[in-house]
Amino acid sequence: MNGPFAFTLALGDDALIAAQRLAEWTTRAPEMEEDIALANIALDQLGAARLLLSYAGELEGAGRDEDALAYLRDDREFRNCLLVELPNGDFAVTMAKLLLLSAYQLPLYTALSRCADERLAAIGGKARKESAYHLDHAALWVKRLGEGTPESHRRMQAGIEEVWPYVGELFAGWPQAPVDPATLRADFDEVVSAVLAEATLTVPESAWAPAGGRDGLHTEHLSYLLAEMQVLHRAHPGARW
Amino acid sequence: MYGNDFAGEDAPGGLLGEVEAAEAELRTAAERDRGAPGPEEDLAAYFTAVVDADQKIEPRDWMPEAYRRTLIRQIAQHAHSEIIGMQPEGNWISRAPSLKRKAILLAKVQDEAGHGLYLYAAAETLGISRDELVELLLSGRQKYSSIFNYPTLTWADVGAIGWLVDGAAIVNQVPLCRCSYGPYARAMIRVCKEESFHQRQGYEILHTLAHGTSAQRAMAQDALDRWWYPSLAMFGPPDGDSTHSAQSMAWKIKRFSNDDLRQRFVDMCVGQAEVLGLTIPDPDLRWNEQRQAYDFTQPDYAELMRVISGDGPCNRERMAHRRRAHEAGAWVREAAAAYAAKQASKEKVPT
Numbered sequence: 001m002n003g004p005f006a007f008t009l010a011l012g013d014d015a016l017i018a019a020q021r022l023a024e025w026t027t028r029a030p031e032m033e034e035d036i037a038l039a040n041i042a043l044d045q046l047g048a049a050r051l052l053l054s055y056a057g058e059l060e061g062a063g064r065d066e067d068a069l070a071y072l073r074d075d076r077e078f079r080n081c082l083l084v085e086l087p088n089g090d091f092a093v094t095m096a097k098l099l100l101l102s103a104y105q106l107p108l109y110t111a112l113s114r115c116a117d118e119r120l121a122a123i124g125g126k127a128r129k130e131s132a133y134h135l136d137h138a139a140l141w142v143k144r145l146g147e148g149t150p151e152s153h154r155r156m157q158a159g160i161e162e163v164w165p166y167v168g169e170l171f172a173g174w175p176q177a178p179v180d181p182a183t184l185r186a187d188f189d190e191v192v193s194a195v196l197a198e199a200t201l202t203v204p205e206s207a208w209a210p211a212g213g214r215d216g217l218h219t220e221h222l223s224y225l226l227a228e229m230q231v232l233h234r235a236h237p238g239a240r241w
Numbered sequence: 242m243y244g245n246d247f248a249g250e251d252a253p254g255g256l257l258g259e260v261e262a263a264e265a266e267l268r269t270a271a272e273r274d275r276g277a278p279g280p281e282e283d284l285a286a287y288f289t290a291v292v293d294a295d296q297k298i299e300p301r302d303w304m305p306e307a308y309r310r311t312l313i314r315q316i317a318q319h320a321h322s323e324i325i326g327m328q329p330e331g332n333w334i335s336r337a338p339s340l341k342r343k344a345i346l347l348a349k350v351q352d353e354a355g356h357g358l359y360l361y362a363a364a365e366t367l368g369i370s371r372d373e374l375v376e377l378l379l380s381g382r383q384k385y386s387s388i389f390n391y392p393t394l395t396w397a398d399v400g401a402i403g404w405l406v407d408g409a410a411i412v413n414q415v416p417l418c419r420c421s422y423g424p425y426a427r428a429m430i431r432v433c434k435e436e437s438f439h440q441r442q443g444y445e446i447l448h449t450l451a452h453g454t455s456a457q458r459a460m461a462q463d464a465l466d467r468w469w470y471p472s473l474a475m476f477g478p479p480d481g482d483s484t485h486s487a488q489s490m491a492w493k494i495k496r497f498s499n500d501d502l503r504q505r506f507v508d509m510c511v512g513q514a515e516v517l518g519l520t521i522p523d524p525d526l527r528w529n530e531q532r533q534a535y536d537f538t539q540p541d542y543a544e545l546m547r548v549i550s551g552d553g554p555c556n557r558e559r560m561a562h563r564r565r566a567h568e569a570g571a572w573v574r575e576a577a578a579a580y581a582a583k584q585a586s587k588e589k590v591p592t
Contacts, residue, residue, distance in 0.1 A: 027327045032358055033358070039347055039348075046344050071339075144576055145580075151575075231336055232337075
């Protein structure tokens with residue numbers, strides 16, 4: 001796979017799978033306002049996914065549109081990071097995932113908005129504003145839960161511990177990509193450690209750093225997610241919706 | 242889908258036209274000086290005069306206790322319907338067949354949560370809290386619309402819900418834009434505008450399916466077959482059996498009878514079904530030249546009563562789902578409250 005195509009596809013897949021997981025919260029959130037907020041963030045992620053996947057399809061030049069890429073690839077062909085495919089868990093796990101994802105996407109899209117590729121720059125410029133909102137929302141909840149009750153503190157710390165190992169993969173070096181994620185790690189660490197400190201939570205230490213998503217080597221969760229997401233589209237080959 | 246298929250609906254006198262007219266009337270009513278009851282004046286007479294003059298009753302006004310109770314019940318049940326109504330459609334978000342459809346459906350279900358919030362806020366102006374109302378829903382003491390106790394078995398059901406269920410809701414709610422209670426009327430204006438958009442989207446889903454492959458077409462017809470009568474039943478029992486009607490009409494909470502609204506809905510749907518190329522599942526549906534309206538077979542009101550009393554296909558599941566979400570989220574709400582209290586006490590400490 002060529003550089004820009006693989007990179008654009010990877011970012012599109014991150015956003016698509018994150019949207020699918022966030023949308024699972026619809027009708028299940030702890031309060032009505034949060035139902036709206038999570039749907040809102042899911043919609044932003046889905047919007048970014050559609051722009052990225054459409055552009056990836058153009059870069060590839062094989063006639064695949066956003067739907068062909070979303071619905072007609074198997075899990076071995078998906079390029080999303082492992083973090084976004086992890087199950088939602090409780091609300092604390094979801095907020096931990098959202099904090100890490102948005103603290104990664106914000107500097108990534110910001111750098112992208114300044115890259116030489118005009119299409120990617122435009123997508124980055126739009127998505128970065130949304131990521132800033134996602135980061136605020138997640139940070140607010142991580143603080144509320146971290147500093148809320150003893151139970152919420154315990155769950156929030158556990159949530160962070162559970163997803164922290166998956167951070168490593170986000171910043172693996174990709175020198176030939178339009179933005180090398182390795183250059184964004186310091187920014188991420190600064191933001192996340194400040195939020196966790198304010199939330200009276202500790203930054204986990206983990207020697208275990210699972211990876212493989214960018215090579216299509218996923219956790220066992222992704223295949224189930226795709227089975228559900230793709231079932232109707234695949235049952236009616238060639239149909240328009 | 243904008244334009245052609247809904248010709249007549251946007252025309253002056255059409256449903257959206259009525260919403261706009263109601264909005265203009267609200268503005269005029271707000272500008273008119275309706276005076277205030279003198280200290281000696283009988284409050285009940287003043288209330289009646291305001292309602293008779295098509296002015297709005299506002300939260301600060303005196304109102305009969307029964308008027309307040311009726312409105313709380315009606316607005317709360319409307320709010321509950323928005324919240325429970327997220328479930329049947331939410332059921333298809335993860336499986337929506339294209340990314341565009343997924344985005345539209347997600348936005349729609351999000352709008353419904355927003356409508357629930359407006360409506361709970363309108364009910365709160367009557368002196369009850371949202372927490373109390375949610376408790377009334379969860380304990381089964383207040384109801385929600387019977388329609389949401391039917392399952393969404395295929396993707397076409399998402400289209401049928403948009404077209405028929407949202408369509409019936411609009412026909413029901415447009416007259417409420419002129420309801421005598423100001424906060425409810427204003428909420429209905431906002432809700433109707435968004436619902437009308439949802440209805441078009443649902444119709445467009447069915448239109449695409451009905452003009453797609455033979456399997457898609459069959460899916461669309463099957464959805465219409467299953468949703469037609471439950472949608473007609475949404476207007477409630479026939480006029481003779483409706484318990485709240487007379488008083489609600491006198492108070493201008495309700496402005497048309499159940500049967501009048503149901504007729505209006507049927508008359509509206511027939512042409513739309515023809516454009517879809519789908520068949521309404523009623524062999525006795527035909528134009529009555531004398532009445533200038535369609536004759537049609539009434540829904541099974543015994544079934545409606547069974548569903549309302551808790552024995553529809555999904556009543557148990559819908560309630561269990563809502564209770565589960567509420568209970569699973571309790572620790573989060575407690576944490577938010579504890580955090581807010583800590584922040585408030587920090588702010589009070591002088592530095």
